[in-house]
Amino acid sequence: MTALTTASEDVARLTRWADDFPEPGVRFADLTPVFADAKAFRDVIDALVEVGDGADLVAGIDARGFLLGAGAALALDAGVLAVRKAGKLPPPVLTREYQLEYGTASLEIPADGIELAGRRVLVIDDVLATGGTLAAAADLLTTAGAEVVGIAVVLEIESLGGRSRLAGHPVTSLLRV
Numbered sequence: 001m002t003a004l005t006t007a008s009e010d011v012a013r014l015t016r017w018a019d020d021f022p023e024p025g026v027r028f029a030d031l032t033p034v035f036a037d038a039k040a041f042r043d044v045i046d047a048l049v050e051v052g053d054g055a056d057l058v059a060g061i062d063a064r065g066f067l068l069g070a071g072a073a074l075a076l077d078a079g080v081l082a083v084r085k086a087g088k089l090p091p092p093v094l095t096r097e098y099q100l101e102y103g104t105a106s107l108e109i110p111a112d113g114i115e116l117a118g119r120r121v122l123v124i125d126d127v128l129a130t131g132g133t134l135a136a137a138a139d140l141l142t143t144a145g146a147e148v149v150g151i152a153v154v155l156e157i158e159s160l161g162g163r164s165r166l167a168g169h170p171v172t173s174l175l176r177v
Protein backbone atom coordinates (compact mmCIF):
# COMPACT_ATOMS: atom_id res chain seq x y z
CA MET A 1 0.00 0.00 0.00
CA THR A 2 1.34 3.49 -0.80
CA ALA A 3 1.90 6.09 1.92
CA LEU A 4 -0.97 8.10 0.40
CA THR A 5 -3.44 5.20 0.56
CA THR A 6 -2.50 4.29 4.12
CA ALA A 7 -2.83 7.90 5.26
CA SER A 8 -6.18 8.31 3.45
CA GLU A 9 -7.59 5.36 5.35
CA ASP A 10 -6.36 6.72 8.68
CA VAL A 11 -7.89 10.13 8.00
CA ALA A 12 -11.23 8.65 6.89
CA ARG A 13 -11.38 6.46 9.99
CA LEU A 14 -10.35 9.01 12.62
CA THR A 15 -11.69 12.41 11.50
CA ARG A 16 -14.37 13.74 13.83
CA TRP A 17 -17.17 15.62 12.04
CA ALA A 18 -19.15 18.29 13.88
CA ASP A 19 -22.37 19.73 12.46
CA ASP A 20 -23.10 23.45 12.88
CA PHE A 21 -19.64 24.35 14.18
CA PRO A 22 -18.37 27.03 14.55
CA GLU A 23 -21.65 28.38 13.16
CA PRO A 24 -24.91 26.99 11.76
CA GLY A 25 -24.56 25.34 8.36
CA VAL A 26 -20.87 24.46 8.65
CA ARG A 27 -19.87 20.80 8.91
CA PHE A 28 -16.52 21.03 10.64
CA ALA A 29 -13.76 18.48 10.13
CA ASP A 30 -11.76 18.04 13.33
CA LEU A 31 -8.49 16.21 12.68
CA THR A 32 -7.45 16.16 16.34
CA PRO A 33 -7.94 12.35 16.62
CA VAL A 34 -5.77 11.81 13.53
CA PHE A 35 -2.86 13.74 14.98
CA ALA A 36 -3.26 12.11 18.41
CA ASP A 37 -2.87 8.61 16.94
CA ALA A 38 0.84 7.74 16.64
CA LYS A 39 0.50 5.55 13.55
CA ALA A 40 -1.89 7.91 11.77
CA PHE A 41 0.28 10.95 12.48
CA ARG A 42 3.35 9.15 11.12
CA ASP A 43 1.41 7.96 8.06
CA VAL A 44 0.15 11.50 7.39
CA ILE A 45 3.62 13.02 7.62
CA ASP A 46 5.08 10.28 5.40
CA ALA A 47 2.42 10.98 2.75
CA LEU A 48 2.74 14.77 2.92
CA VAL A 49 6.51 14.75 2.45
CA GLU A 50 6.23 12.62 -0.69
CA VAL A 51 5.20 15.78 -2.54
CA GLY A 52 7.87 17.97 -0.95
CA ASP A 53 10.89 16.61 -2.71
CA GLY A 54 13.28 19.49 -3.28
CA ALA A 55 11.66 21.83 -0.77
CA ASP A 56 14.11 23.58 1.55
CA LEU A 57 11.40 25.24 3.64
CA VAL A 58 8.02 24.02 4.88
CA ALA A 59 5.38 26.67 5.62
CA GLY A 60 2.79 25.54 8.16
CA ILE A 61 -0.39 27.58 8.53
CA ASP A 62 -1.76 28.77 11.87
CA ALA A 63 -2.74 26.80 13.81
CA ARG A 64 -3.09 23.12 12.96
CA GLY A 65 -0.73 23.46 10.03
CA PHE A 66 2.05 24.12 12.55
CA LEU A 67 1.86 20.52 13.80
CA LEU A 68 2.09 19.12 10.30
CA GLY A 69 4.64 21.64 9.08
CA ALA A 70 7.09 20.88 11.88
CA GLY A 71 6.80 17.12 11.39
CA ALA A 72 7.21 17.41 7.62
CA ALA A 73 10.17 19.80 7.89
CA LEU A 74 12.08 17.37 10.11
CA ALA A 75 11.38 14.51 7.70
CA LEU A 76 12.52 16.60 4.71
CA ASP A 77 15.53 18.06 6.51
CA ALA A 78 14.06 21.48 5.70
CA GLY A 79 13.43 24.60 7.73
CA VAL A 80 9.97 25.47 8.99
CA LEU A 81 8.09 28.76 8.71
CA ALA A 82 5.02 29.47 10.83
CA VAL A 83 2.54 31.50 8.76
CA ARG A 84 0.78 33.37 11.55
CA LYS A 85 -2.65 34.82 12.09
CA ALA A 86 -2.56 38.64 12.31
CA GLY A 87 -1.07 40.33 15.34
CA LYS A 88 1.26 37.56 16.49
CA LEU A 89 4.46 38.70 14.79
CA PRO A 90 6.37 41.93 15.48
CA PRO A 91 6.66 44.37 12.55
CA PRO A 92 7.66 44.59 9.80
CA VAL A 93 5.35 41.94 8.35
CA LEU A 94 3.68 41.11 5.06
CA THR A 95 -0.10 40.72 5.51
CA ARG A 96 -2.90 39.20 3.43
CA GLU A 97 -6.54 39.36 4.41
CA TYR A 98 -8.80 36.53 3.24
CA GLN A 99 -12.25 35.06 3.65
CA LEU A 100 -13.04 31.59 4.88
CA GLU A 101 -16.17 29.51 5.36
CA TYR A 102 -16.96 31.31 8.61
CA GLY A 103 -15.53 34.82 8.52
CA THR A 104 -12.54 36.93 7.61
CA ALA A 105 -8.96 36.65 8.83
CA SER A 106 -5.42 37.76 7.97
CA LEU A 107 -2.16 35.86 7.67
CA GLU A 108 1.30 37.31 8.19
CA ILE A 109 4.94 36.41 7.65
CA PRO A 110 8.04 38.37 8.69
CA ALA A 111 9.15 40.99 6.17
CA ASP A 112 12.76 40.80 7.32
CA GLY A 113 15.06 38.47 9.20
CA ILE A 114 14.42 35.57 6.79
CA GLU A 115 15.61 35.59 3.20
CA LEU A 116 12.69 34.05 1.34
CA ALA A 117 13.82 34.95 -2.18
CA GLY A 118 14.76 31.77 -3.99
CA ARG A 119 13.54 29.44 -1.24
CA ARG A 120 11.60 26.39 -2.43
CA VAL A 121 8.58 26.14 -0.17
CA LEU A 122 6.10 23.35 0.51
CA VAL A 123 2.95 24.86 2.06
CA ILE A 124 1.02 22.60 4.44
CA ASP A 125 -2.30 22.88 6.21
CA ASP A 126 -4.83 20.48 7.71
CA VAL A 127 -7.94 21.33 5.67
CA LEU A 128 -8.61 22.83 2.23
CA ALA A 129 -12.13 24.25 2.26
CA THR A 130 -12.82 27.48 0.29
CA GLY A 131 -9.10 27.87 -0.40
CA GLY A 132 -8.92 31.41 0.99
CA THR A 133 -6.33 30.51 3.61
CA LEU A 134 -3.95 28.67 1.31
CA ALA A 135 -4.34 31.23 -1.48
CA ALA A 136 -3.38 33.99 0.97
CA ALA A 137 -0.39 32.00 2.24
CA ALA A 138 0.86 31.20 -1.27
CA ASP A 139 0.44 34.83 -2.28
CA LEU A 140 2.42 36.03 0.75
CA LEU A 141 5.27 33.64 0.00
CA THR A 142 5.48 34.45 -3.70
CA THR A 143 5.33 38.17 -2.91
CA ALA A 144 8.35 37.62 -0.67
CA GLY A 145 10.19 36.00 -3.58
CA ALA A 146 9.84 32.35 -2.63
CA GLU A 147 8.83 29.59 -5.03
CA VAL A 148 5.84 27.55 -3.88
CA VAL A 149 6.79 24.06 -5.08
CA GLY A 150 3.66 22.45 -3.71
CA ILE A 151 0.63 22.72 -1.47
CA ALA A 152 -0.33 19.71 0.63
CA VAL A 153 -3.32 19.22 2.91
CA VAL A 154 -4.68 16.31 4.87
CA LEU A 155 -8.37 16.76 4.00
CA GLU A 156 -10.01 18.53 1.05
CA ILE A 157 -13.70 19.42 1.20
CA GLU A 158 -14.36 19.32 -2.53
CA SER A 159 -17.83 20.87 -2.46
CA LEU A 160 -16.30 24.19 -1.32
CA GLY A 161 -14.18 24.46 -4.46
CA GLY A 162 -10.94 25.63 -2.85
CA ARG A 163 -8.69 23.92 -5.39
CA SER A 164 -9.81 26.34 -8.12
CA ARG A 165 -8.36 29.25 -6.10
CA LEU A 166 -4.93 27.62 -6.05
CA ALA A 167 -4.46 27.45 -9.82
CA GLY A 168 -0.82 27.38 -10.81
CA HIS A 169 0.27 25.39 -7.76
CA PRO A 170 0.41 21.60 -7.51
CA VAL A 171 -2.12 20.68 -4.82
CA THR A 172 -2.15 17.32 -3.03
CA SER A 173 -4.79 16.19 -0.55
CA LEU A 174 -4.54 12.92 1.33
CA LEU A 175 -8.33 12.51 1.42
CA ARG A 176 -11.06 14.25 -0.59
CA VAL A 177 -14.59 14.26 0.73
Ligand SMILES: O=P(O)(O)OC[C@H]1O[C@H](OP(=O)(O)OP(=O)(O)O)[C@H](O)[C@@H]1O
Nearest residue numbers: 062063064100101128129130131132133
Ligand atom coordinates in the same frame (compact mmCIF):
# COMPACT_ATOMS: atom_id res chain seq x y z
O1 LIG B 1 -9.89 26.77 2.83
P1 LIG B 1 -10.42 27.74 3.83
O2 LIG B 1 -11.87 28.04 3.66
O3 LIG B 1 -9.60 28.99 3.87
O4 LIG B 1 -10.35 27.06 5.25
C1 LIG B 1 -9.29 26.26 5.68
C2 LIG B 1 -8.71 26.79 6.96
O5 LIG B 1 -9.69 26.82 8.00
C3 LIG B 1 -9.16 26.20 9.16
O6 LIG B 1 -8.45 27.09 9.95
P2 LIG B 1 -9.12 28.20 10.86
O7 LIG B 1 -9.12 29.49 10.11
O8 LIG B 1 -10.40 27.71 11.39
O9 LIG B 1 -8.02 28.42 11.98
P3 LIG B 1 -7.33 27.55 13.10
O10 LIG B 1 -6.47 26.52 12.40
O11 LIG B 1 -6.53 28.57 13.81
O12 LIG B 1 -8.40 26.93 13.94
C4 LIG B 1 -8.19 25.19 8.61
O13 LIG B 1 -7.22 24.82 9.57
C5 LIG B 1 -7.58 25.89 7.43
O14 LIG B 1 -6.47 26.69 7.80
Ligand SMILES: Nc1ncnc2[nH]cnc12
Nearest residue numbers: 027028029100101127129
Ligand atom coordinates in the same frame (compact mmCIF):
# COMPACT_ATOMS: atom_id res chain seq x y z
N1 LIG C 1 -15.62 22.66 7.37
C1 LIG C 1 -14.39 22.89 7.85
N2 LIG C 1 -13.80 22.00 8.68
C2 LIG C 1 -12.56 22.24 9.15
N3 LIG C 1 -11.85 23.34 8.87
C3 LIG C 1 -12.41 24.23 8.05
N4 LIG C 1 -11.97 25.40 7.58
C4 LIG C 1 -12.91 25.93 6.82
N5 LIG C 1 -13.97 25.14 6.75
C5 LIG C 1 -13.68 24.06 7.52
